[in-house]
């Protein structure tokens with residue numbers, strides 16, 4: 001069995017009086033493609049933010065490759081292999097495509113030849129970014145901007161790539177392309193992926209397994225096939241009528 005890349009133990013995160021994660025525990029093994037599902041406000045985004053160090057947990061523990069990162073700075077976590085594509089992409093519109101990519105490799109900046117090689121890899125993977133490398137990122141289309149956000153996270157050579165709603169604002173064809181691309185990275189490079197996605201059908205088609213969060217805690221866990229067949233998931237996230245599940 002592959003080693004555990006990410007372990008979250010009894011994570012509690014509060015925003016004032018709101019408890020966003022309530023003793024949440026889950027773990028992901030190397031090379032898994034995992035998905036977090038759940039209604040709005042279930043705590044999915046907060047879980048990713050806690051792993052990348054953007055929110056401070058009230059209690060609990062987060063481990064990466066067996067090492068405690070609960071109190072590490074976000075930069076330290078990036079250097080240790082946490083890649084995060086936040087909701088809304090957060091690319092720098094005034095900077096060029098290439099400058100955005102180089103920012104993703106900031107922790108590796110001394111390895112100039114390695115960074116150059118990664119840039120070439122990204123332009124091979126996303127030829128449109130190569131064509132536009134001297135263009136301001138603000139001029140990219142929605143699909144290209146999403147590709148840039150993913151490529152920027154990959155420039156840090158993450159052990160774990162977390163993506164928050166990567167399908168947001170993309171048309172169905174681009175969503176399929178992006179998932180195909182992630183699946184290829186996962187298959188060919190063994191990249192470990194943790195995805196938050198509202199489009200449960202497409203996410204479960206690509207993921208190995210997942211969790212459904214409810215009020216900050218894991219309500220259901222299973223393989224992607226088990227979740228896709230579960231009446232509660234089918235009804236709440238896959239658009240199946242409740243009556244069809246009653247039999």
Ligand SMILES: Nc1ncnc2c1ncn2[C@@H]1O[C@H](COP(=O)(O)OP(=O)(O)OP(=O)(O)O)[C@@H](O)[C@H]1O
Pocket residue numbers: 015018019020038039040041042043044045046047
């Ligand atoms: N910055 C914040 N300040 C106060 N409350 C917040 C903040 N961010 C999130 N929350 C609250 O924490 C809870 C969990 O939110 P979170 O964004 O993690 O859920 P989510 O499952 O990602 O939902 P969505 O799909 O809507 O992004 C919600 O009740 C939300 O209103």
